[in-house]
Amino acid sequence: MLSFNQIKEDLVSANRILAQHHVVDSFGHVSIRHPTNPDHFLLSRARAPNCVEFSDIMEFTHEGEIVGHEAGKPYSERFIHGAVYAARPDVMAVVHNHSPNVVPFTVQTKKKMRPIMHMCAPIGTDIPTWDISHKFGATNLLVTSYEMGQDLAETLGQRTVALMRGHGSVVAGKSLRDVVFTSIYMEINADMLIKAYQLGEGDVIAMSDEEVAKNAGGRAGFTYERGWENWCRLVDRPYFPMDWNMGPGFSKTDK
Numbered sequence: 001m002l003s004f005n006q007i008k009e010d011l012v013s014a015n016r017i018l019a020q021h022h023v024v025d026s027f028g029h030v031s032i033r034h035p036t037n038p039d040h041f042l043l044s045r046a047r048a049p050n051c052v053e054f055s056d057i058m059e060f061t062h063e064g065e066i067v068g069h070e071a072g073k074p075y076s077e078r079f080i081h082g083a084v085y086a087a088r089p090d091v092m093a094v095v096h097n098h099s100p101n102v103v104p105f106t107v108q109t110k111k112k113m114r115p116i117m118h119m120c121a122p123i124g125t126d127i128p129t130w131d132i133s134h135k136f137g138a139t140n141l142l143v144t145s146y147e148m149g150q151d152l153a154e155t156l157g158q159r160t161v162a163l164m165r166g167h168g169s170v171v172a173g174k175s176l177r178d179v180v181f182t183s184i185y186m187e188i189n190a191d192m193l194i195k196a197y198q199l200g201e202g203d204v205i206a207m208s209d210e211e212v213a214k215n216a217g218g219r220a221g222f223t224y225e226r227g228w229e230n231w232c233r234l235v236d237r238p239y240f241p242m243d244w245n246m247g248p249g250f251s252k253t254d255k
Ligand SMILES: [Zn+2]
Pocket: 028, 077, 096, 097, 098, 142, 167, 168
């Protein structure tokens, strides 16, 4: 069991890791549900993820109001996070990104984002695209109100990922490690999928629903720890080990 400060340190690490893997650049963000108050979430002040420090972590209500310590200006798109936490009690962490190889799939209507390699299975086979203009007309494409966040969360539904037209994506996870894992492998999957489409003649064979389901159940604490320890090392951040046993439905090995 991690302490509250270790949980916040892990959130700092997640910011650095996502930046190191080009899921976020100077923009994009990652949050966690508050460990003891499920109606609140933790998110950095508006700062490039690679620069985020422990003292930048702030607490918010689902509606995006600041609670307590005000480290600085909040992200204008913090509503994405609160709306997903409000709609999905199972979600413990959220990433919003402009992942560069993912964005082309937000504007492509025929060639869909699909998982093509086993590590990328967590993105799922059913990935919707949210178009802000359908409800809000011509905007700057940013999610700057709770109402916009709710509309996005509705499109996400019970899924792991929703693409955002001309913008990026939102990724929901059962833990911080889970959401970082999915976000990194979605960017890798998108890069590989673009290459597969460019190979020319022939169809691209994506993973099936059944294959994705079997893969998700087999993803274990061991797998998350193996990735997380390595990613912490890559960004020179402390690694706090967690239990491999993730409960029913999860393997205890990496099989
Ligand atoms: Zn954005």
